[in-house]
Amino acid sequence: MTNEYYSGPFKKPKMKSISELQPTILTIFGGDGDLTRRKLIPALYNLYIDGFLPGKFKILSVDQRDVSQDDYNKRHYEGVNQFSRRGKADKEKWKEFEQYITYVQADITNNKSYNQLKSIFSDIDKEWKVEASRIFYMAVSPNFIEVLANHLNKAGIAGNSEKHRIVVEKPFGHDLESAKNLNKVLQGIFSESQIYRIDHYLGKETVQNLMAFRFANALFEPLWNRNFIQQIQITVSENVGVENRAAYYEQAGAVRDMIQNHILQLICLIGMEPPVDLQANSVRDKKLEVLHAIRHFSEDNVYVNAVRGQYDKGWIEGNKVKAYREEDNINKESLTETFAALRFFIDNWRWQGVPIFVRTGKRLQETTSYITIQFKEVPHKIFPSGVRELVHPNLMVISIQPQMGIRIHFQAKKTGLDMQLKPVDMIFNYSDSYSNDPPDAYETLLNDVMLGDATLFMRSDQIEESWSIIMPILDVWASNPPQKFPNYPSGSWGPPEAEALIAHDGFYWHTFTEPLDINPNAPSLAKKQS
Template sequence: MKNISELEPTIVTIFGGDGDLTWRKLMPALFNLHIDGFLPEKFKILSVDMKDIAQEEYNKRHLEGVNKFSRRGKATKKKWKEFEKCITYVQADITNDKSYNNLKNIFNETDKEWDVEASRIFYMAVSPYLIKEIAGHLDNTGIAENSQKHRIVVEKPFGHDLESARELNKVLQGIFSECQIYRIDHYLGKETVQNIMAFRFANALFEPLWNRNFIEQIQINVSEQVGVENRASYYEQAGAVRDMIQNHILQLICLVGMEPPVDLNANSVRDKKLEVLNAIRRFSENDVYVNAVRGQYDKGWIEGQEVKAYRDEDNVDNESLSETFAAVRFYIDNWRWQGVPIYVRTGKRLQEKTSYITIQFKEVPHKIFPSGVRELVDQNLMVISIQPQMGIRIHFEAKKTGLDMRLKPVDMIFNYSDSYKNDPPDAYETLLNDVILGEATLFMRSDQIEEAWSIIMPILDVWASNPPQKFPNYQSGSWGPPEAEALIAHDGFYWHTFTEPLDNSSRLTTK
């Protein structure tokens, strides 16, 4: 960690500075970076929005956001007073060059005050359709032209399909160097997701087994109990595949499937991820019918509360065809993973909120223990739990205490909360810190974005041309439609669902 006096003076400009993302995520994350000493000594936040808000009112609202959403809870008066001195609210029409010239004056005055050219970060916390316009105005006014010091951060969704993603890349790369563009995926900032690389490549124990010779199947489960909440207008256009699989889940597949990079340089790591995306099998139309399942939630019960069907949610078409659930069987066609199925499942209004990766190892080649001495016939599993618990569990067989030879499944557990006493940073803290440092490893490169879209476009195209006939097709509070069970059962497997807490007093149970 650099001393704050060694960090470059930085100005973070947030377009959409009074929006929900800034209130819930960005301002709490920046405040925590301030508390932990990760922000430069010379640091300023320009919150740009069209609303007419007094500075005092703006600061008060975002203190409320910090108090509500920060992992630390309520801010102390002293720390907030220090932090709010960095915040300047700027009322602006972001469709007008005049507003950007005003920003340019603020940048120049600040550089003069600090006696140094500050790094400039432009965060697009706005609707996707505004990104091209903002980029154009930044170009027109020349306030983001230094490729070494000026960076832009673009939130997902990055495009709506492959064609629009290519078009957005073309626009941005016509204005900025690729090294200036930080395409953010908050999932990559999660501690357990980052730990996958450390787990695989810092230990001699696991990597020799990490291939088709020892691994039988891989499952990735990202389930949510909530419905669409206040995101219906977005979700109606997106659906589960665009919202989760195209970005978050494909990135998890990259981390699990990638070859060891030569070093931790951003492009070294991203090159290896790109190799995985290139190797993922593309689907023909017939392949989509065999390998992909979609669903939409009906009314049901979640933790004792009755909840609506998706079509009954506010701002949702009562005949909506948007999928709120998707399950897909992928294959990576390369030497390491040929023939190993990767099952992914994601959806809303499912039984639990949880994210985990399950690695199922093959059975031993010769069974010397008869079935009668085994309490349960379980294969070895490795479970990487991302949320709400964070840790890694290895599930294996051991001898049960006693005079006779009887086997019982046991678990070896690494739990973040047991091993580390300090709270892990929020994903946005990690990613914003990396942007400030100019570290791009956890951000998507243009070729990665386009390859990810090319993988899922056959699914989206087939589904668009063949409307579902049975929506809604799963009850809220379930694990999704029965077709998802059939998808994996066809190969002789079943979805692993883990209901035990991640501690050493429990044993992993699957069903």
């Protein structure tokens, strides 16, 4: 059986027979945790359904809970039913898939647990008559990463740089110093090629499509520079609160949780130069160039370029919700920011002087993620007075979630005898263009790990440079506690200071409230935020 494997729109097509994929043992530390139930097992189940798992494959779910194999399978079957993009699992297919799963009760801080794993690996290799590839997925709290790495090293079960890989979830460090220390520990045990620092945002179909959009089309790349683009905006908003992540979020905040990783990676994809090829290091080198070119904040200009906020009580979708300080397990006088808006500049020939505004937060009006490219105005307006005042800027809107697509917003003549202009849209919508559902981000990334493709994963120098960019903001904010928290009501678009930040340059935040449907009667989507 042969499949055409295409892992993301900008990757090389690969012809892979299932039998050609390396026999693989995937060990998940934190195998009964929330991430495994919500993301990893549903993703692996979908890969199985689509024929993208090796013929010889085993999942070792390692956790300390005392639970039977049947109970574990039942719990994760319910997780697939609830969280899989396909909806409820096919019972027969699940029965086949669950044969791949073995639950291992073990204490990850105890040497004996790794001797137990070593024995299991040996037995599987003997059964398969081949040395299997080993993937160690660290779906655990960040403070256990170093513990796991040292135990793996001591047990001698992850030392083959060709066949053994580790996957590290974000957050990778709490600040620049801790990120450097963690890199030092991991690189002292594993080769850099073995370390896969995962950022699920990079596995999203629309995010991957940015490179195809930019580098496969002669139409757009010549315009992708300071000569034609006036400003760039990135919005990543959530209408939910901290939910079950209170303990983590209270220590992290919006900048660490979203900007240091997800949003800076989006800036890299928007700003990077064309790589010479699509090999992992070629792409990652170009991303690193962008990070090096991002203007660092000085202590004096942090408050000119950065705004923070914390949500108050309010209304979300008709329901009254709590303030952040009223949430369970949150300090009643917490100074953690749940909103951040920043202005970045990339100091190079392509982007000099083009502001990049980003905003992200919780308990905002909508859950949505999109990138807005605003082009410069035409150099000479030939239309009569009364018409030219109604001309809107040309926009390109790249929607990441909840819908996926790209919209180009431009001017056209309105039907009639007079010269009247009307904003119109050209739309590429994934759901209209493709009949199959796009893979979940974790499906793409897990398959890439199995194939040894590190293109969509963070390298150590990228991680450290990302932290170095945001550390001045975090340091200034830590030494100057906010005086007005909470400062925006739930259900709004954040504090008024975020409006002042972008208004300083003569702009306003673009919000997009209508779906990416091709509707010729739809009004303009570019709306000034009230």
